[in-house]
């Protein structure tokens with residue numbers, strides 16, 4: 001698993017933690033597939049409609065060096081995405097608040113009461129809640145994911161096809177969140193330290209999604225085979241041995257099937273070590289550029305970045321749940337006549353819990369992303385040290401990533417600070433061009 005998957009997985013973690021943040025995020029259950037895509041650089045598509053962006057790139061292809069016109073377009077698009085990060089945040093909060101203050105959440109709970117069994121009540125409530133949330137979000141979601149994507153020529157779907165996939169995502173959301181929601185409310189009603197138990201339960205779920213699912217599930221969608229280019233394989237194995245990653249297998253995967261995005265990762269699981277390169281990278285990168293990228297990936301592996309990221313996520317979940325438990329009750333009491341529920345253990349409080357977790361997640365962004373950028377810088381340095389390629393080769397690799405993965409190389413510093421899991425590409429390019437590797 002790509003290290004970076006971890007950071008993309010921060011997003012998923014927050015989804016799991018928030019169980020259903022906003023339709024926008026929860027629906028990119030394609031998040032699962034999408035997360036695998038943004039490994040090496042910040043992508044504009046990140047956390048949004050990655051699937052449609054993905055189509056885009058593959059259909060449009062890309063040329064290198066990038067034309068001024070296409071560059072302007074990508075930058076304008078990524079600026080829009082950046083603004084939308086805020087719009088989406090406030091829309092999510094607004095919709096939850098509406099559901100709460102109109103007493104609708106309590107009504108949904110009453111309607112769900114027709115089911116006699118506790119678990120069924122939760123399930124019915126969740127289904128109705130997800131639908132209501134989807135409908136209220138729809139105008140914004142439609143504008144963002146259909147209208148704008150179309151304007152930029154990124155969408156290859158008719159409205160019908162788009163809606164069909166969207167509704168499928170809705171269905172997946174309903175099924176996926178009912179168990180954690182049920183668990184959460186069961187714990188709240190049973191255990192004083194519910195926030196701690198909930199965190200404990202989240203750990204195996206996260207480990208599964210981050211570490212195991214990619215190895216078990218990715219092969220269902222793509223073909224993994226030994227790297228064809230034996231010369232390249234030899235070079236990569238030599239790098240691996242220098243990094244102390246012995247006995248690895250090197251695979252190539254036909255990722256171009258879904259997307260033109262470039263990716264690579266190093267992973268170890270069940271005693272096997274695998275180094276994986278996307279065919280998109282093999283086709284478009286020179287050997288030295290790939291050596292730098294692989295050195296970077298090996299850096300993540302050797303420095304255990306995935307586990308560090310996971311550790312931070314666990315701490316955040318514990319903290320967010322604890323803080324929610326400590327601060328939510330006065331608000332429930334204050335508005336109980338509007339909300340029509342008077343305790344946290346009432347399933348009707350779910351939208352309020354989601355508001356808390358969404359806000360805390362948003363506030364936590366600079367911490368998790370700052371830590372992620374720190375690890376990326378460490379890996380860039382590691383990649384330079386171990387691959388011993390020229391700064392120019394590494395810079396070209398970054399430039400190609402910016403083109404292929406549709407990222408703004410030079411975002412506003414505040415946007416980078418708050419949202420970017422990777423340093424701005426312009427900074428990374430600057431670093432490799434001026435860096436003198438150790439021992440040279």
Ligand SMILES: [Zn+2]
Pocket residue numbers: 003004039040296297300376379
């Ligand atoms: Zn990285």
